[in-house]
Amino acid sequence: SNTLSIAVLPGDGIGTEVTEATLAVLEPLAKRHGIGLAFETLRAGAFCYRDTGTAMSEETFARAAKADAILLGAMGWPEIRAADGTEIAPQLDLRFRLNLYAGVRPFRALPGVPVALADPRARDIDLVIVRESTEGLFFSRDRGTVTHDMAEETLRITRTVTEKLARFSFGLARQRAARRGRQGTVTLVDKANVFRAFAFMRGIFADIAAEYPDVAHGAHYVDAMALDLVRRPWAFDVLPTENMFGDILSDLGAGLVGGMGFAPSADIGDTHAVFQPAHGTAPDIAGKGLANPTATILSAAMMLDWLAGKGAGQGFADAAAELDAAVDAAFAGGLRTPDIGGADGTAAAARAIAARIGSA
Amino acid sequence: SNTLSIAVLPGDGIGTEVTEATLAVLEPLAKRHGIGLAFETLRAGAFCYRDTGTAMSEETFARAAKADAILLGAMGWPEIRAADGTEIAPQLDLRFRLNLYAGVRPFRALPGVPVALADPRARDIDLVIVRESTEGLFFSRDRGTVTHDMAEETLRITRTVTEKLARFSFGLARQRAARRGRQGTVTLVDKANVFRAFAFMRGIFADIAAEYPDVAHGAHYVDAMALDLVRRPWAFDVLPTENMFGDILSDLGAGLVGGMGFAPSADIGDTHAVFQPAHGTAPDIAGKGLANPTATILSAAMMLDWLAGKGAGQGFADAAAELDAAVDAAFAGGLRTPDIGGADGTAAAARAIAARIGSA
Numbered sequence: 001s002n003t004l005s006i007a008v009l010p011g012d013g014i015g016t017e018v019t020e021a022t023l024a025v026l027e028p029l030a031k032r033h034g035i036g037l038a039f040e041t042l043r044a045g046a047f048c049y050r051d052t053g054t055a056m057s058e059e060t061f062a063r064a065a066k067a068d069a070i071l072l073g074a075m076g077w078p079e080i081r082a083a084d085g086t087e088i089a090p091q092l093d094l095r096f097r098l099n100l101y102a103g104v105r106p107f108r109a110l111p112g113v114p115v116a117l118a119d120p121r122a123r124d125i126d127l128v129i130v131r132e133s134t135e136g137l138f139f140s141r142d143r144g145t146v147t148h149d150m151a152e153e154t155l156r157i158t159r160t161v162t163e164k165l166a167r168f169s170f171g172l173a174r175q176r177a178a179r180r181g182r183q184g185t186v187t188l189v190d191k192a193n194v195f196r197a198f199a200f201m202r203g204i205f206a207d208i209a210a211e212y213p214d215v216a217h218g219a220h221y222v223d224a225m226a227l228d229l230v231r232r233p234w235a236f237d238v239l240p241t242e243n244m245f246g247d248i249l250s251d252l253g254a255g256l257v258g259g260m261g262f263a264p265s266a267d268i269g270d271t272h273a274v275f276q277p278a279h280g281t282a283p284d285i286a287g288k289g290l291a292n293p294t295a296t297i298l299s300a301a302m303m304l305d306w307l308a309g310k311g312a313g314q315g316f317a318d319a320a321a322e323l324d325a326a327v328d329a330a331f332a333g334g335l336r337t338p339d340i341g342g343a344d345g346t347a348a349a350a351r352a353i354a355a356r357i358g359s360a
Numbered sequence: 361s362n363t364l365s366i367a368v369l370p371g372d373g374i375g376t377e378v379t380e381a382t383l384a385v386l387e388p389l390a391k392r393h394g395i396g397l398a399f400e401t402l403r404a405g406a407f408c409y410r411d412t413g414t415a416m417s418e419e420t421f422a423r424a425a426k427a428d429a430i431l432l433g434a435m436g437w438p439e440i441r442a443a444d445g446t447e448i449a450p451q452l453d454l455r456f457r458l459n460l461y462a463g464v465r466p467f468r469a470l471p472g473v474p475v476a477l478a479d480p481r482a483r484d485i486d487l488v489i490v491r492e493s494t495e496g497l498f499f500s501r502d503r504g505t506v507t508h509d510m511a512e513e514t515l516r517i518t519r520t521v522t523e524k525l526a527r528f529s530f531g532l533a534r535q536r537a538a539r540r541g542r543q544g545t546v547t548l549v550d551k552a553n554v555f556r557a558f559a560f561m562r563g564i565f566a567d568i569a570a571e572y573p574d575v576a577h578g579a580h581y582v583d584a585m586a587l588d589l590v591r592r593p594w595a596f597d598v599l600p601t602e603n604m605f606g607d608i609l610s611d612l613g614a615g616l617v618g619g620m621g622f623a624p625s626a627d628i629g630d631t632h633a634v635f636q637p638a639h640g641t642a643p644d645i646a647g648k649g650l651a652n653p654t655a656t657i658l659s660a661a662m663m664l665d666w667l668a669g670k671g672a673g674q675g676f677a678d679a680a681a682e683l684d685a686a687v688d689a690a691f692a693g694g695l696r697t698p699d700i701g702g703a704d705g706t707a708a709a710a711r712a713i714a715a716r717i718g719s720a
């Protein structure tokens with residue numbers, strides 16, 4: 001079978017550590033499933049900006065865009081900022097420039113990992129936030145206007161992107177329904193009671209819903225959803241939403257299932273995709289070997305699954321499923337990373353997960 | 361002593377029920393503390409819009425604005441909407457027209473009321489979100505532009521309002537510090553890593569912080585705060601934030617301490633203030649006598665406290681403190697409303713709380 005190319009952008013802080021751990025797990029996995037993965041490591045991020053004056057060179061961007069998929073660690077550093085005071089975040093540029101409109105962020109309670117809520121049903125959490133990732137309030141990034149007296153940003157929602165986001169979300173719900181053996185439900189999260197732009201978005205979702213009669217469909221105001229993610233998160237399935245709302249709700253979701261160390265993500269477009277943990281560069285623990293690599297490893301599983309969907313072959317789908325199962329088995333078997341009070345650092349966690357490959 | 365005038369706007373759905381229950385509690389409380397309260401009930405809301413063509417008449421607005429304080433139930437109804445698809449929400453008009461920039465939403469675990477988080481420290485939650493309530497994304501209400509292909513909204517942050525919001529927040533933290541006998545902390549919640557408007561806001565808060573050397577001061581990105589409100593909400597004190605962020609985070613906060621039935625709020629400006637529960641009109645239970653009136657009763661306590669701060673006299677401050685204590689005592693003594701699995705409906709809850717007045 002072919003060898004696929006993976007552009008690896010470790011980034012800053014713990015980004016490099018979790019990426020290294022993930023590659024260490026992917027190697028035996030690829031061997032076992034006979035899938036070819038060729039990794040090319042590229043430099044980008046806040047320290048790259050400090051050292052070279054650009055957060056991601058055009059050449060790096062071009063190489064990343066040419067790869068079959070992009071695996072990213074984490075980028076940004078509080079002390080390194082652009083002239084306007086914002087942080088260096090070339091991962092946002094990738095989302096915009098490659099039109100990665102669907103920010104897929106699944107949340108699931110892993111066996112043995114403590115959940116935040118007291119209600120025992122919290123162990124059944126299994127939902128996916130689909131954060132639109134190319135417009136919404138983030139359209140305004142680099143476009144905000146500031147005078148001495150005031151500042152303004154523009155939230156933009158387009159029909160084209162919203163239709164894509166809706167089809168992606170309904171398709172995902174259909175796929176999950178098949179896997180889980182029960183009906184899928186798409187719940188749009190908006191603020192249509194107050195803003196015309198969200199009433200516009202809600203209307204488009206209702207139109208697209210008609211193409212997916214097998215998927216249930218509803219809508220929820222974002223404030224009510226923040227409440228329901230605390231009160232009954234087990235009741236939800238696929239939750240598409242605007243960019244800024246998705247940013248907020250996905251950190252909330254991570255908090256429910258053990259924290260950012262357990263929150264993988266994929267930014268997916270029609271042709272390209274970036275896979276990265278939802279967490280940041282964690283300056284407080286960077287360089288200490290303490291970072292939990294689970295989110296990145298689960299993101300790599302999403303990458304293999306996405307590649308399989310793009311025609312890379314059944315080996316990729318099998319590898320993805322086995323990687324997910326290996327993570328579950330490792331935690332079920334006692335793996336405890338520092339973020340949940342354990343003593344297994346980055347390398348130990350990677351070893352524990354790798355050890356389950358072939359036996360899960 | 362003088363009699364103060366309270367404009368009462370019960371609104372729609374359970375708004376009328378929780379307001380009635382609150383007035384039933386305020387009556388014996390006022391008598392006991394010798395404070396004069398004259399209530400004038402005014403009509404506004406979605407059903408008013410349906411019946412009269414306007415959600416709040418100019419006369420009603422003028423009467424409410426002339427009162428010493430405004431007590432509001434809840435407004436809005438899913439099936440009654442404006443031509444642009446948004447809901448009828450004259451409570452937003454009150455915030456804008458009366459310049460009620462500080463949306464004060466305190467969260468505290470009441471004795472006997474189950475909290476959402478498994479960690480026992482969740483019983484120590486005692487924080488206040490100060491939601492800016494006249495601009496931010498809500499500046500765009502009624503101003504959003506929609507074409508066939510796209511929709512846009514404008515987020516605006518002004519120096520004048522941000523300075524007021526900052527002074528209000530630091531003043532509140534100082535006041536709480538005195539009451540609680542420990543240092544106060546203001547943590548601004550923004551998204552300054554991505555948006556210039558939030559870097560602008562952060563700069564203004566840093567300037568104003570210098571006027572309050574006794575109050576600790578920090579800032580937090582909104583996504584990280586959503587996570588921390590799930591992971592360690594007991595670590596926070598006063599959390600000022602932009603309007604839309606505050607809307608989302610305050611529902612999350614309510615979820616932590618028992619739900620919207622326990623979330624009071626006050627929209628406060630330099631001269632006027634509106635007190636209302638953070639919850640909506642709850643069409644599903646409206647008219648059944650099941651609504652939990654606690655949020656409204658606690659909002660009324662905030663009203664008495666605010667009136668005391670405006671010079672209404674010590675009787676008002678004492679009444680506020682006693683009302684808070686009566687709510688605590690009622691729940692500690694076994695009061696259980698339907699929203700937390702109990703059988704005490706609206707009237708029973710009001711009776712149980714009223715019964716503690718004079719004995720708490």
Ligand SMILES: CC(C)[C@H](C(=O)O)[C@@H](O)C(=O)O
Pocket residue numbers: 076089092247278280553554583
């Ligand atoms: C680091 C930051 C710019 C980024 C975002 O806001 O999108 C992050 O929070 C995320 O969720 O990927």
Ligand SMILES: CC(C)[C@H](C(=O)O)[C@@H](O)C(=O)O
Pocket residue numbers: 193194223436449452607638640
């Ligand atoms: C009903 C709605 C318009 C309102 C808001 O968004 O402000 C409500 O959610 C609130 O928090 O007071």
